[in-house]
Amino acid sequence: MASGTALIYDEEMTTHKLLWSDPICDIEVPERLSSSYEQLRSYHLVERCVPVPAREGSEEEILLVHSLEHLEVAKSTQTMNEEELKRVSKNYDAFFFHPSTYRCARLAVGAALQLVDAVMAGKVHNGMALVRPPGHHSQRNAANGFCLFNNVAIAAEYAKLKYGLQRILIVDWDVHHGQGTQYIFEEDPSVLYFSWHRYEHQEFWPSLRESDYDAVGLGKGKGFNVNLPWNKFDPELVIVSSGYDSGIGDPEGQMNATPEVFAHLTHFLMQLANGKLCVILEGGYHLKSLGESVCMTVKTLLGDPVPQITGEMAPCLSAVESIQNVRAAHKPYWKWLAYEDTSFLQNLSTKSHLLKKANSNPSTEDESQITNNNNTVKVERFLELHMKNILLPMPPIKTAATGSEVSEHFFPEHVQLVKEMDKTEIKALVSGFYADLVKEETLLSLGSMFVILDKILKKEVCNGIAASPTAALSAAVALRHSVRFGLQRVLCVFVGDMQMIPNTEDGKMLVINICEKEQSRKTSCKHYISLNWKEDAEGNDFFSAVLGFILPVAYSYQPNLTVIAVGPNRSLGISGISLLVALLRGLAESRIFAVIEDTEISLMQSIAKALVGASTPPFGIYVPPTQEKVNKIKALRDQFQQEWKMLQCSVKDGI
Numbered sequence: 001m002a003s004g005t006a007l008i009y010d011e012e013m014t015t016h017k018l019l020w021s022d023p024i025c026d027i028e029v030p031e032r033l034s035s036s037y038e039q040l041r042s043y044h045l046v047e048r049c050v051p052v053p054a055r056e057g058s059e060e061e062i063l064l065v066h067s068l069e070h071l072e073v074a075k076s077t078q079t080m081n082e083e084e085l086k087r088v089s090k091n092y093d094a095f096f097f098h099p100s101t102y103r104c105a106r107l108a109v110g111a112a113l114q115l116v117d118a119v120m121a122g123k124v125h126n127g128m129a130l131v132r133p134p135g136h137h138s139q140r141n142a143a144n145g146f147c148l149f150n151n152v153a154i155a156a157e158y159a160k161l162k163y164g165l166q167r168i169l170i171v172d173w174d175v176h177h178g179q180g181t182q183y184i185f186e187e188d189p190s191v192l193y194f195s196w197h198r199y200e201h202q203e204f205w206p207s208l209r210e211s212d213y214d215a216v217g218l219g220k221g222k223g224f225n226v227n228l229p230w231n232k233f234d235p236e237l238v239i240v241s242s243g244y245d246s247g248i249g250d251p252e253g254q255m256n257a258t259p260e261v262f263a264h265l266t267h268f269l270m271q272l273a274n275g276k277l278c279v280i281l282e283g284g285y286h287l288k289s290l291g292e293s294v295c296m297t298v299k300t301l302l303g304d305p306v307p308q309i310t311g312e313m314a315p316c317l318s319a320v321e322s323i324q325n326v327r328a329a330h331k332p333y334w335k336w337l338a339y340e341d342t343s344f345l346q347n348l349s350t351k352s353h354l355l356k357k358a359n360s361n362p363s364t365e366d367e368s369q370i371t372n373n374n375n376t377v378k379v380e381r382f383l384e385l386h387m388k389n390i391l392l393p394m395p396p397i398k399t400a401a402t403g404s405e406v407s408e409h410f411f412p413e414h415v416q417l418v419k420e421m422d423k424t425e426i427k428a429l430v431s432g433f434y435a436d437l438v439k440e441e442t443l444l445s446l447g448s449m450f451v452i453l454d455k456i457l458k459k460e461v462c463n464g465i466a467a468s469p470t471a472a473l474s475a476a477v478a479l480r481h482s483v484r485f486g487l488q489r490v491l492c493v494f495v496g497d498m499q500m501i502p503n504t505e506d507g508k509m510l511v512i513n514i515c516e517k518e519q520s521r522k523t524s525c526k527h528y529i530s531l532n533w534k535e536d537a538e539g540n541d542f543f544s545a546v547l548g549f550i551l552p553v554a555y556s557y558q559p560n561l562t563v564i565a566v567g568p569n570r571s572l573g574i575s576g577i578s579l580l581v582a583l584l585r586g587l588a589e590s591r592i593f594a595v596i597e598d599t600e601i602s603l604m605q606s607i608a609k610a611l612v613g614a615s616t617p618p619f620g621i622y623v624p625p626t627q628e629k630v631n632k633i634k635a636l637r638d639q640f641q642q643e644w645k646m647l648q649c650s651v652k653d654g655i
């Protein structure tokens, strides 16, 4: 299996630059590339990546997407003087030519194709290409928004042609809508284009009607132009139009995404297409913010722990409204959305943007605007302090496991086997809590549990896995031990029959119990949630519960540690549990302790794989959940969305 992360950078792409004064274009500077690369170097990320050289994209490759005329115009600018360059540039919205622009744009295209080749040939798992000029605004016959050739679109066409792919997902998280990419694939059902972008009801550039949620694609491509993640299209390759202009301090996007947000976006996408992920740079104009965000992306691609997102975990009304609109618009095309309550669309008479204009409150507006054009110094200070908190001390990447039951080869590399504790030590540790429940013969297994848990708590390892003859007891002891150690919030996911539910009253634990049988215990407490779930025969409807309920609750809670316990009579298959573990790595700085009932030993290997960050196996054809299950999730959501606010993003029917 492929491993490693490719990094493509070629200094030559810094030669493209603005020769005259133009206040719209002057943010797209060469330093965007060079300083991002420097930042990667300073975090020692460059040396951890596989260097892949850029190359020139051929004319033939460019013509996969662009017209001959466009190519010829671009080519002709190589020998032009400044006056002529200025004149040609004026023909486009927000673009500038330099004599080296054509060469750089061909390198940018070639870099994207080199990345696709490295990933598809299995040389690496994933990778990132730092390129200029960017691509996603560029159209068949026009340069636009700093873009000459559409690097990502060409990469997708190339992958289809060269590798016979039939399903490619393009995710565009640049702050601007990639209208160029939308136009190119509008009628093509083999490429799903997902973009999220600042829109401001068409006020925000490129200010197009067709950037709205109701642009769902044309003809055969209907349903394949989306603004909503997780449609479960089961792509074979994921290409990211990776703009960082929604980042904090960005003069163009004027939004406030902190660098770790990009770690989470990357982490989500790494679960698709068996991890085949190509990240290609688009926008991002605050040099420091851009550099940090690029580093966060590359670190995540390398499999490092995912940093915690800070701040209030609650969506604003306007965000919820946008998400609901996209769901409604796509309902005819995606089975997943078939249970939507579209009446919501009409109910939107409240139109949050109108409300906001009517009673705009200056004080809160000030607060949300930590940044604007003239306090880039503040942003720099903020980032310096903030990133120090996030990156130091360097969290360990290792996974710990006990070696008693299994041989070393059983686990993927990077798993560290630990020694057990002796009985007296254990006895000392458990005395004081649950001591009466702990029998002599279970002491030993608690011992290995403690060794691993301690390593996690002391941050010697990132996560760990232990087998236990009584997983429920081990988990309960582990929870108590963690809280005693001083952790404020421990998320605990129980799968299977768990006799022993710890006391959650102090609010320092949140238990989500996934079990087959209906629980008698009433779930009135917000820190104990029972999710009654039995996977369907193919075992791939659990996705909806994970994304529609478990993750939003977990992200709202912001745990410091996640404990996952798998007991006997589990109602989930291996792939469901692996998916759960892989996605839970997005929380608690990836700190996870997994304890598995020793009758379920066949799970150990795949859970260990998910813990070290190896990609999850593909899920096969997606099966939408039954109406009964949808209702189940809906009921839980209604019950808990006031407490766990991220549930509001998936509120109303369906997922």
Ligand code: Q9C
Pocket (backbone or CB within 6 Å): 024, 094, 134, 135, 136, 137, 145, 146, 147, 174, 176, 205, 243, 245, 252, 282, 283, 284
């Ligand atoms: N007031 C990329 O991020 N800005 N392109 C126009 C008009 C153009 C952005 C502002 C922004 C182009 C790749």
Ligand code: ZN
Pocket (backbone or CB within 6 Å): 174, 175, 176, 243, 245, 282, 283, 284
């Ligand atoms: Zn942009």
